Amino acid sequence: MMNSSQIRQMLNKVPEVTIYFWIIKVLCTTVGETAADYLNKTLNFGLTGTSLVMGALLVVVLFFQFKAKKYVPSIYWLAVVLISVGGTLITDNLTDNLEVSLETTTGVFSIALALTFAVWYAIEKTLSVHSIVNTAVRPSTGWQFSSRSLWARPRATSPRKSLAWDI
Numbered sequence: 001m002m003n004s005s006q007i008r009q010m011l012n013k014v015p016e017v018t019i020y021f022w023i024i025k026v027l028c029t030t031v032g033e034t035a036a037d038y039l040n041k042t043l044n045f046g047l048t049g050t051s052l053v054m055g056a057l058l059v060v061v062l063f064f065q066f067k068a069k070k071y072v073p074s075i076y077w078l079a080v081v082l083i084s085v086g087g088t089l090i091t092d093n094l095t096d097n098l099e100v101s102l103e104t105t106t107g108v109f110s111i112a113l114a115l116t117f118a119v120w121y122a123i124e125k126t127l128s129v130h131s132i133v134n135t136a137v138r139p140s141t142g143w144q145f146s147s148r149s150l151w152a153r154p155r156a157t158s159p160r161k162s163l164a165w166d167i
Contacts (some may be wrong), residue, residue, distance in 0.1 A: 014075070015071060015076060015083075021090065024077065024080075025080065027085045027086055028077060028080045028081045031079050031081055031084070032080075032082070032083070032085040032086075032087070032088060033084060033085075033088045034086050035081070036050060036054065036085045036088040036092070037088070039053070039054070040089075040092070047089070047092055047093060047096060048093075049088045049099065050089060051093060054082060054086060054089060055086065055089075056083045057082055058079070058082040058085070058086050061075065061078050061079045061082055062079060062144050063080045066067020092104050097139075
């Protein structure tokens with residue numbers, strides 16, 4: 001018979017947050033930004049074509065991520081990479097096609113993240129990743145959306161830092 005700790009671990013669809021988690025997260029963000037730029041410019045998909053292809057892939061991967069009954073590293077980290085690509089593309093579309101400033105996109109992503117955390121806290125009464133349990137009734141949606149918002153935001157922020165530092 002499983003104890004409550006084993007049951008909680010079995011129902012958890014997110015990785016343990018360790019130094020390795022943050023190293024992989026940073027690498028995924030870099031890979032995502034590079035992949036979007038490669039598809040857009042080098043392979044000449046264009047911004048709209050790249051956005052459509054990556055958006056479709058993201059929808060498919062998120063479907064499997066939410067459908068998974070447990071943490072599946074390959075699905076989880078592929079979703080992270082595709083969210084990073086999506087964040088890059090959203091920011092690029094807003095700044096390049098709609099002429100929205102990087103300051104505005106940074107603010108919008110930050111507000112979206114804050115709202116996600118607020119809703120998550122209102123429902124769960126905690127933001128602890130250790131309390132995340134996935135059931136048919138209560139999936140880890142707060143973690144899923146907050147982590148996606150967080151991983152989409154760096155693209156809006158990073159060019160701003162580069163421009164400010166004249167890199």
